[in-house]
Amino acid sequence: MSQDPPTTGEQVQDQNNQNHDINSELPFPIMFTSLTETEMQGFLHVNHALHGLLINDSSGPIRSKQQVAMFKGGGYYSATWIREVNNLKLETINTQSERDSNYVHLGWSLSAVATQTPWISARIARENQTTEKGRWTTRRATLQRLRVEIAQDDLMPKPGFEQEIKAALMLSTMTEKIVAVHEALNRWGDVVPLLYDFGISISFTDLAENIDTDRSWWGINYSLLGTTRFNMEKRATPNFGGSARVIVERGFGEWMYQEVDAKEWSLTRIHKVLPTFQLLEKDLQEELADLHSKIISFSNVQLSYCATEGGITWDDCPHALKCVNQLHVHCGDRINGLSLVYKDGTQSNSGGTGDTKHSFELAVDEHITDILTWADSRILYGIQFITTKNRLSPHYGGAPGTPALLTAGGGILAGFSGLLVNENDQDSMRRLQVSVTSTVVRLTRLATRIYTEYIGGSGGGPFNDWEYSGGSHNAYISSIDVQCGSQIDGIQFTYTDKSIHNVHVTKAPYHGVYRELETTRPGQFLHDYLSPRTKGV
Numbered sequence: 001m002s003q004d005p006p007t008t009g010e011q012v013q014d015q016n017n018q019n020h021d022i023n024s025e026l027p028f029p030i031m032f033t034s035l036t037e038t039e040m041q042g043f044l045h046v047n048h049a050l051h052g053l054l055i056n057d058s059s060g061p062i063r064s065k066q067q068v069a070m071f072k073g074g075g076y077y078s079a080t081w082i083r084e085v086n087n088l089k090l091e092t093i094n095t096q097s098e099r100d101s102n103y104v105h106l107g108w109s110l111s112a113v114a115t116q117t118p119w120i121s122a123r124i125a126r127e128n129q130t131t132e133k134g135r136w137t138t139r140r141a142t143l144q145r146l147r148v149e150i151a152q153d154d155l156m157p158k159p160g161f162e163q164e165i166k167a168a169l170m171l172s173t174m175t176e177k178i179v180a181v182h183e184a185l186n187r188w189g190d191v192v193p194l195l196y197d198f199g200i201s202i203s204f205t206d207l208a209e210n211i212d213t214d215r216s217w218w219g220i221n222y223s224l225l226g227t228t229r230f231n232m233e234k235r236a237t238p239n240f241g242g243s244a245r246v247i248v249e250r251g252f253g254e255w256m257y258q259e260v261d262a263k264e265w266s267l268t269r270i271h272k273v274l275p276t277f278q279l280l281e282k283d284l285q286e287e288l289a290d291l292h293s294k295i296i297s298f299s300n301v302q303l304s305y306c307a308t309e310g311g312i313t314w315d316d317c318p319h320a321l322k323c324v325n326q327l328h329v330h331c332g333d334r335i336n337g338l339s340l341v342y343k344d345g346t347q348s349n350s351g352g353t354g355d356t357k358h359s360f361e362l363a364v365d366e367h368i369t370d371i372l373t374w375a376d377s378r379i380l381y382g383i384q385f386i387t388t389k390n391r392l393s394p395h396y397g398g399a400p401g402t403p404a405l406l407t408a409g410g411g412i413l414a415g416f417s418g419l420l421v422n423e424n425d426q427d428s429m430r431r432l433q434v435s436v437t438s439t440v441v442r443l444t445r446l447a448t449r450i451y452t453e454y455i456g457g458s459g460g461g462p463f464n465d466w467e468y469s470g471g472s473h474n475a476y477i478s479s480i481d482v483q484c485g486s487q488i489d490g491i492q493f494t495y496t497d498k499s500i501h502n503v504h505v506t507k508a509p510y511h512g513v514y515r516e517l518e519t520t521r522p523g524q525f526l527h528d529y530l531s532p533r534t535k536g537v
Helices: 008-013 037-046 098-105 118-126 159-169 174-188 244-257 282-293
Strands: 018-022 051-054 062-067 069-071 082-097 133-149 155-157 191-207 238-240 266-275 296-301 312-315 324-331 335-342 356-361 368-375 380-387 402-407 412-423 426-437 475-484 488-498 503-507 516-519
Touching: 051 174, 062 174, 082 098, 098 133, 098 191, 118 174, 118 282, 133 266, 155 159, 159 174, 159 282, 174 282, 324 380, 324 412, 335 380, 335 412, 335 426, 380 426
Parallel strands: none
Antiparallel strands: 018 082, 051 062, 051 191, 069 155, 082 133, 133 191, 191 238, 191 266, 296 426, 312 412, 324 335, 324 356, 368 380, 368 402, 368 412, 412 426, 475 488, 475 516, 488 503
16 A cells, blocks of 8 residues: 655654555445546546646635646546546644645645745735644545646646736836736636545644544544534535535444545545646746846935944845835934834834834725935935825924935835944934835836936925825926025925816915015926926926
């Protein structure tokens, strides 16, 4: 009697998983080969044998409606893939996270669960799903009737899948490419099974302390499962085949001997999966790998740093594929600390907690795209955030130093890293790097933005009129009111947003003190490089 050899992934996950094959007393099964050729092809087709599986959901895999792979030899399958078996497989499997337990509960091996690529990891992170850590136990009994083992070299991608990936890689911007690739995966699937079993099975899963692994399957009273420590609906129901009534009323032994017609067998165990990208030609795989390597980029706030200063460093890069839900800023007259709360509940920590804590919360589909900073050559004094919904955070901290704009260039804020130095009993940021990720969700397309260098001195009270024009393709400055004597004392901008159907004019708040008034003439605009949309308006 043969047993599946434990894989490295299974050994790493848990050394105490039990796996037993019992085939000495099973009745002679209904044979798959008794089916006609049409019935065999129909059986595999109905069970979506060559369809992709989406695995970015922590609750379990979702089967794609698209067939992602084809048999190179023609037809739907090769006879060399099929092997009839007649085994009863009893398993006790321990997992270390709720996500893994959900997949194992649905028949996945630990090595299949562990199969991921950078693209799959990014998609899982973007789902923002919390997954508890702990210890779960799954007990599963499987009547194996048919094993399907597909050689990777026997498969080729469906033309539609390959064409969609090629079209994605031909788009003009990196963000558009990344979004299109993820949308293709949503349609075609992340992985395709290569080694799997058909038959009937039953499994139940719970926290390890709630599972009595010493009791044999024959000794379990299944009629009590719903009223004791198992969730009958989610954790103790037969997954496939067999009759639930038989196992409850007459026990496991009767259920095991219950004959099920071959056409009624279902996919019960998945031992091995192949990322769908590995169906593609090598040059496409290399292009996809290169594209993924550019998902995360970095922008720096230019501060001088002496290596002898010491201090505390932090790095949010481990969270860089997640979505930010909230920002915390600790500040007084300078920025003492920055931390991010991600949508899966995890939180980064810059280490700085001085002075007052301020929070800026984002909506479900809102992201940070631009960051304004105020800094001199040594210290970050102030910071302000701009979102995809054209919201502007308050100005946090002080205003000394030169303002600078860090833009995500089509991406979104993913994290911070930097150096904190304690001076005079307060933390100061001596180095700040912003991690930007090209989003995998399609953002509303913003107007092309070109920024000038900062002109002027430092200090004073900062102001920002972004909310009056930043989110529109059609907005421009139509009037500037200037209060001045021997120097500029105040300024006020009027913004016009001209669409096909109407014209919306907004006068932003006045900034500064009042003196005599000078105004730009009607129809007079700032230079075109500041307002690309103004020409011909």
